[in-house]
Amino acid sequence: MGVALQNDSFTISDLAREFDVTSRTIRFYEDEGLISPERRGSARLYSRADRARLAWILRGRAVGFALADIRELLDLYEPGRARRGQLEATLEKCRARINALHEQRDAIDATIAELDQFCATITAKL
Amino acid sequence: MGVALQNDSFTISDLAREFDVTSRTIRFYEDEGLISPERRGSARLYSRADRARLAWILRGRAVGFALADIRELLDLYEPGRARRGQLEATLEKCRARINALHEQRDAIDATIAELDQFCATITAKL
DNA sequence: CTTTACCTTTACGTTCGCGTCAACATCAAA
DNA sequence: TTTGATGTTGACGCGAACGTAAAGGTAAAG
Missing domain, CATH: 1.10.1660.10 (Multidrug-efflux Transporter Regulator; Chain: A; Domain 2)
Known part of the structure; x- marks a missing residue:
């Protein structure tokens, strides 16, 4: 073994x-x-x-x-090369990703809310 | 038009x-x-x-x-047929989805946190 | 020494979510 | 009436993310 x-x-x-x-x-x-x-x-x-x-x-x-x-x-x-332009570009990409993730989280929250609501409706029928 | x-x-x-x-x-x-x-x-x-x-x-x-x-x-x-067994199965699937979404949201939060941190590090270098 | 349990590479196959023509109908404006 | 602009149905193509053999190497255990 x-x-x-x-x-x-x-x-x-x-x-x-x-x-x-x-x-x-x-x-x-x-x-x-x-x-x-x-x-x-x-x-x-x-x-x-x-x-x-x-x-x-x-x-x-x-x-x-x-x-x-x-x-x-x-x-x-x-942390290879640290040219200023590179760093700024990196920062931009990173921020764009973060924004997208925030939107995605909002979508998830909304979906959770709807599914919760739906569960409640079903539970009421039982 | x-x-x-x-x-x-x-x-x-x-x-x-x-x-x-x-x-x-x-x-x-x-x-x-x-x-x-x-x-x-x-x-x-x-x-x-x-x-x-x-x-x-x-x-x-x-x-x-x-x-x-x-x-x-x-x-x-x-809201087609409402047999009890069906409803319970639906409820289960729905809850499973919700759990998965919660986990996914946690993953997103963690990723956002890391990217935020990374952005801060970069900003410090500028 | 052979079996067992891993590891390797190579390579073709598959599913998903569309993109991209092709060929044709419809309808309004010029 | 010709010309766009918009709609339709196939049908083939494609990149992404692996699955799935096939064929073989290696190392310890029995």
Whole structure:
């Protein structure tokens, strides 16, 4: 049985189990440039940072981001070059995302409200 | 120019313009059984109720529902038959949806928080 | 040494949500 | 009457996000 590879690293199926996705999905995200684990031979070895990154990816997915969007946002986090124009552009993109998320949340709230109301109507009929 | 067809009905491109989708999209939703406007000859004629229904569909889409899910939810609204077992099943599905929406909202809040934080970091660098 | 349980790559298949012609009808304005 | 503008029904196409074999490597356990 899996003897704990090395205390702070995970196999692909460790992460798959933990986050309830398939290994295929995780490999696909790697193909798409979203994550880049180390290799031990040919096998993938995920660090805690990789694990956190995957969590971010999956939360992005949960809020409806396309994978390309997620990759872009993750790239923004990279503190690579800090030219002023770049930073301003990044800021703009980031704010646009935030605005979209606020609207989406409003839509969710409205939907929850309607469904709650509907539940109440049904409950009344019982 | 379009002289107002009849006060409370709309053409497909009226709705397309109003909701910023293409006519193709609206027809597609009809193919999928999400909406069923009347016909004036072969042309579609949307009532206010149809318009409201389309709004519901699009908000469902905005919160990430699949079209099949939206159809199911719209079907639940139909007050057709009221067998007790049916009502209970409907109630369950409805509550499950609500729970999922709450989780999704939490994910959105967390993402907003992180992006806000990130914006602040960038702003500090400027 | 063989089995079991993983891992790998390659590659074709599938579902969803439309986009994009094509070919045709209708109706009002010029 | 010709010309748009708008409507219609197919039907094929496409990108996204994986699913699903197929074929094989590796390492520990029996």
